[in-house]
Amino acid sequence: MVLKVRPKVQALPGCPMSKCMGLLGGLWTPELLWALSNGPRRFSELRRDCPYISAKVLTSRLRDLEQRGVLTRAVMPTSPPTVEYGLTALGEDLLPAIRSIVEVGSRLLLKDGPPATD
Amino acid sequence: MVLKVRPKVQALPGCPMSKCMGLLGGLWTPELLWALSNGPRRFSELRRDCPYISAKVLTSRLRDLEQRGVLTRAVMPTSPPTVEYGLTALGEDLLPAIRSIVEVGSRLLLKDGPPATD
DNA sequence: CTGTATCCCCGTGGATACTG
DNA sequence: CAGTATCCACGGGGATACAG
Numbered sequence: 001m002v003l004k005v006r007p008k009v010q011a012l013p014g015c016p017m018s019k020c021m022g023l024l025g026g027l028w029t030p031e032l033l034w035a036l037s038n039g040p041r042r043f044s045e046l047r048r049d050c051p052y053i054s055a056k057v058l059t060s061r062l063r064d065l066e067q068r069g070v071l072t073r074a075v076m077p078t079s080p081p082t083v084e085y086g087l088t089a090l091g092e093d094l095l096p097a098i099r100s101i102v103e104v105g106s107r108l109l110l111k112d113g114p115p116a117t118d
Numbered sequence: 119m120v121l122k123v124r125p126k127v128q129a130l131p132g133c134p135m136s137k138c139m140g141l142l143g144g145l146w147t148p149e150l151l152w153a154l155s156n157g158p159r160r161f162s163e164l165r166r167d168c169p170y171i172s173a174k175v176l177t178s179r180l181r182d183l184e185q186r187g188v189l190t191r192a193v194m195p196t197s198p199p200t201v202e203y204g205l206t207a208l209g210e211d212l213l214p215a216i217r218s219i220v221e222v223g224s225r226l227l228l229k230d231g232p233p234a235t236d
Numbered sequence: 237c238t239g240t241a242t243c244c245c246c247g248t249g250g251a252t253a254c255t256g
Numbered sequence: 257c258a259g260t261a262t263c264c265a266c267g268g269g270g271a272t273a274c275a276g
Contacts, residue, residue, distance in 0.1 A: 014227070015149070016219075016221075016227055017152055017220050019223040019227050021219065023226075025145075027143075031133070031136070034135055042257085043258050043259075044258075052250095053249090053250095054249075055258080056250075056251090056259090056261085057248075057249055059258085059260080060248085060249090075258095080258085081256085081257055082258085083257080083259090093222060093229075096222055097221075100215045100217075100218030100219070101134075101138045101215045102138070103214070104134075104138045104211060104214055105133070105134030105135055105136070105137040106134040108137050108138065108141075109137050111211075145268075145269070160238090161239075162237065162238080170270095173240090174240080174241090176239095177239060178268085178269090198237045201239090
């Protein structure tokens with residue numbers, strides 16, 4: 001048998017769907033990649049982009065994505081430390097899916113979501 | 119304030135990304151929608167489509183998606199009960215995102231994933 | 237065939253406090 | 257500024273057994 005223990009984050013290894021979802025799974029991951037799609041951003045900027053994320057979770061997601069080769073982490077040796085996160089080639093590869101998700105979500109919000117005009 | 123308790127499955131209510139991800143979040147959800155994109159399927163067929171899913175989880179995901187209006191559940195009054203699940207209009211709306219995810223995943227598998235033939 | 241009912245594991249995510 | 261360190265809650269997901 002191929003699978004005694006699944007990665008838990010990946011339903012079906014070898015499956016395109018799972019391959020991609022394993023990368024952008026996690027509550028905040030898509031938001032982060034979306035934020036980074038406009039160019040590199042710093043830790044505090046990402047916190048502002050994801051208002052309700054905690055520092056711990058942000059760090060762990062960031063580390064995770066870095067380890068998976070989705071993004072890069074660059075520490076600038078400035079007096080107050082400055083860190084910039086940016087997408088790798090792999091991270092860029094994910095953008096079409098991200099964009100598609102955003103598009104679909106936008107359409108759904110227009111439909112059932114009351115415009116709310118606010 | 120707006121958010122004491124978040125739905126947990128939706129990072130930022132009102133955000134297109136979260137709107138969409140809230141629907142196709144969950145380990146097996148995308149796989150199920152993908153399986154249903156070819157037309158209605160029965161419970162046992164879905165089990166075969168997702169080899170490692172348990173009956174409990176399959177049921178709960180199915181019920182969840184039904185309640186969210188993503189799919190329909192039709193019980194055929196046959197001697198051995200037969201149940202067919204199919205996508206609703208909302209479910210179909212999600213397909214572009216699903217397809218995009220599959221495409222991205224396929225490309226990723228081609229790149230880093232050695233054919234492995236296993 | 238199509239589920240239910242339990243029980244349990246564990247990872248994600250959150251809150252808070254502290255640090256170089 | 258950019259994290260670490262704890263501790264905790266929750267729910268998803270899994271295994272197994274049973275049921276209409």
